[in-house]
Amino acid sequence: xxxxxxxxxxxxxxxxxxxxxxxxxxxxxxxxxxxxxxxxxxxxxxxxxxxxxxxxxxxxxxxxxxxxxxxxxxxxxxxxxxxxxxxxxxxxxxxxxxxxxxxxxxxxxxxxxxxxxxxxxxxxxxxxxxxxxxxxxxxxxxxxxxxxxxxxxxxxxxxxxxxxxxxxxxxxxxxxxxxxxxxxxxxxxx
Amino acid sequence: xxxxxxxxxxxxxxxxxxxxxxxxxxxxxxxxxxxxxxxxxxxxxxxxxxxxxxxxxxxxxxxxxxxxxxxxxxxxxxxxxxxxxxxxxxxxxxxxxxxxxxxxxxxxxxxxxxxxxxxxxxxxxxxxxxxxxxxxxxxxxxxxxxxxxxxxxxxxxxxxxxxxxxxxxxxxxxxxxxxxxxxxxxxxxxxxxxxxxxxxxxxxxxxxxxxxxxxxxxxxxxxxxxxxxxxxxxxxxxxxxxxxxxxxxxxxxxxxxxxxxxxxxxxxxxxxxxxxxxxxxxxxxxxxxxxxxxxxxxxxxxxxxxxxxxxxxxxxxxxxxxxxxxxxxxxxxxxxxxxxxxxxxxxxxxxxxxxxxxxxxxxxxxxxxxxxxxxxxxxxxxxxxxxxxx
Numbered sequence: 001x002x003x004x005x006x007x008x009x010x011x012x013x014x015x016x017x018x019x020x021x022x023x024x025x026x027x028x029x030x031x032x033x034x035x036x037x038x039x040x041x042x043x044x045x046x047x048x049x050x051x052x053x054x055x056x057x058x059x060x061x062x063x064x065x066x067x068x069x070x071x072x073x074x075x076x077x078x079x080x081x082x083x084x085x086x087x088x089x090x091x092x093x094x095x096x097x098x099x100x101x102x103x104x105x106x107x108x109x110x111x112x113x114x115x116x117x118x119x120x121x122x123x124x125x126x127x128x129x130x131x132x133x134x135x136x137x138x139x140x141x142x143x144x145x146x147x148x149x150x151x152x153x154x155x156x157x158x159x160x161x162x163x164x165x166x167x168x169x170x171x172x173x174x175x176x177x178x179x180x181x182x183x184x185x186x187x188x189x190x
Numbered sequence: 191x192x193x194x195x196x197x198x199x200x201x202x203x204x205x206x207x208x209x210x211x212x213x214x215x216x217x218x219x220x221x222x223x224x225x226x227x228x229x230x231x232x233x234x235x236x237x238x239x240x241x242x243x244x245x246x247x248x249x250x251x252x253x254x255x256x257x258x259x260x261x262x263x264x265x266x267x268x269x270x271x272x273x274x275x276x277x278x279x280x281x282x283x284x285x286x287x288x289x290x291x292x293x294x295x296x297x298x299x300x301x302x303x304x305x306x307x308x309x310x311x312x313x314x315x316x317x318x319x320x321x322x323x324x325x326x327x328x329x330x331x332x333x334x335x336x337x338x339x340x341x342x343x344x345x346x347x348x349x350x351x352x353x354x355x356x357x358x359x360x361x362x363x364x365x366x367x368x369x370x371x372x373x374x375x376x377x378x379x380x381x382x383x384x385x386x387x388x389x390x391x392x393x394x395x396x397x398x399x400x401x402x403x404x405x406x407x408x409x410x411x412x413x414x415x416x417x418x419x420x421x422x423x424x425x426x427x428x429x430x431x432x433x434x435x436x437x438x439x440x441x442x443x444x445x446x447x448x449x450x451x452x453x454x455x456x457x458x459x460x461x462x463x464x465x466x467x468x469x470x471x472x473x474x475x476x477x478x479x480x481x482x483x484x485x486x487x488x489x490x491x492x493x494x495x496x497x498x499x500x501x502x503x504x505x506x507x508x509x510x511x512x513x514x515x516x517x518x519x520x521x522x523x524x525x526x527x528x529x530x531x532x533x534x535x536x537x538x539x540x541x542x543x544x545x546x547x548x549x550x551x552x553x554x555x556x557x558x559x560x561x562x563x564x565x566x567x568x569x570x571x572x573x574x575x576x577x578x579x580x
Contacts, residue, residue: 024224025220025225026398027224027249028249028397028398030223030224031245031246031249032404033220033223034217034220034246035249035251035257036257037216037217039253040213041213042254042272043193044209044213045194045210046273047273048254049214049217051300051304052325055321055325056321059322060329074330075336076329076332090207091206091207094214095211095213096214098215099214099217099218099305100218100305100307101214101215102214102219102220102305102308103218103221103222104218106218106219106220106222107222107309107310110222113309114309117310117312118312119312120228120306120313121229131312131316133296134314134316134317134320135317135319136295136320137292137296137297137317138296138323139292140292140324141292141293141296141298141299141320141324142321142324142326142327142328143324144285144288145300145321145324146285146324146328146329147285147288147328147335147339148281148286149275149276149281149282151299152289152301154275155286157250159275161251161258162258162269162272162274162348163349163350163360164275164276164277164346164348164349165277165344165347165352166275166276166278166279166344167275167282169277169279170283170286170289173283173284173285173287174290174293176286176287177287177290178236179236180287180290180291181290182236185294185295186237188295188297189229189230189233190237
């Protein structure tokens with residue numbers, strides 16, 4: 001059974017000539033597996049999964065190394081670096097290192113790992129535009145995740161599972177925002 | 191109840207970080223297997239041709255919610271010990287909409303950008319760099335964003351308590367809705383595929399149906415736990431937590447709508463003097479049977495004269511119950527009586543004194559003023575609540 005997710009014309013990484021990658025998991029099976037991982041997190045620790053605060057901590061840590069005084073004086077960054085604590089001694093930083101290793105392992109085992117590195121994009125935009133879009137979209141993501149106190153992992157998934165009202169509101173708005181913006185950036189993908 | 195293990199003190203933070211790495215590994219492995227390490231697979235959701243983002247996310251939410259319900263129902267996990275993301279409705283609505291835009295522009299969300307980086311997608315690591323820049327940008331404009339960031343604070347609001355339903359009932363409701371929406375999503379995929387002249391994602395009907403049956407069956411099992419004798423309620427009888435008068439006073443000032451203060455003394459005594467806002471017992475309800483009918487959205491605080499006997503009806507209340515330590519006498523002596531100025535005016539003592547004076551004024555209904563003290567109070571550091579979540 002072969003799973004063709006995107007028609008070949010939509011991706012540019014065919015040059016990577018990977019040997020036939022294994023099909024993706026059935027989405028419902030993957031969802032149940034993801035739910036069990038999330039459940040395990042709650043049972044082990046009392047909290048769920050997350051992602052965005054790891055890059056936030058990396059950025060603040062880098063800033064603190066370059067400009068310690070300014071970072072400590074900032075109303076938002078200050079508490080992260082207060083009391084001389086190591087900003088990377090944080091559960092979620094380690095969890096996200098695990099996510100990276102898990103992604104790498106999964107991609108390798110399934111033949112989906114792009115050893116050379118590729119850029120995923122639609123056929124109608126240049127690589128430079130796609131790079132700019134990824135960067136710009138990332139800036140929006142980083143800003144939005146801090147404003148909402150979490151992202152699709154820490155709010156939607158994690159808060160959704162414990163029936164947190166605000167997380168459900170957040171999740172509906174993520175889908176609403178993405179559906180509204182999708183036609184505007186169609187050229188990036190289609 | 192033995193779980194959650196860390197929150198109930200089974201191991202320390204260093205172990206938690208090590209275990210977190212292992213757990214994250216499986217998180218990444220599953221996300222990669224689901225196809226979330228590649229932008230095309232993710233954005234396909236928003237062009238309608240493959241709705242796996244929705245299917246995976248909601249299957250996961252349903253699975254975890256059902257699992258927590260079952261394990262709480264059989265008394266293994268303490269739901270009250272779980273950390274629930276707080277609701278700040280405005281920043282969540284606006285941040286959510288913005289994050290959705292970022293998702294479709296970048297092709298990733300933060301977690302999937304990490305997986306994409308691990309899978310060898312250069313656009314994934316570029317999105318990660320953008321995320322770092324964006325979070326730093328938020329920090330720089332934080333003073334401007336603070337009113338929005340702190341607005342709409344509704345506390346740890348949860349859907350089941352909002353609707354006054356037991357957890358497993360709501361979990362079942364979400365499961366039924368999710369399965370309906372999954373079938374709808376498959377219809378949309380087929381429709382889009384027909385319109386584009388492409389093939390829809392493989393149906394894999396037997397696997398799909400088995401997944402639906404597993405979720406539905408587990409949700410039904412969760413409902414069945416409701417029929418179990420409520421062992422915990424009787425076992426917990428001597429264990430109702432107390433709350434100190436000063437803690438209650440501060441909590442009442444900070445968030446009066448988080449609490450029901452129920453005065454268990456005789457209606458006459460309660461009518462004469464009580465904690466402002468407290469509910470007195472009715473003449474015909476000496477056992478506080480009305481507690482069972484209150485919506486379980488707040489914490490009930492039981493107030494006796496010097497201690498409080500916990501009435502049986504308090505166990506019928508679905509929300510949390512506390513007993514005021516020392517009863518009304520202690521509250522009156524510690525909170526409603528204006529304090530003496532500190533003899534040694536250390537900044538901490540002065541700050542405490544001023545707080546106590548304010549609280550005494552607030553709860554006795556008399557505007558008392560703090561006596562002047564010749565010392566500069568310590569500057570109070572502004573506490574900013576940060577989301578732990580993501």
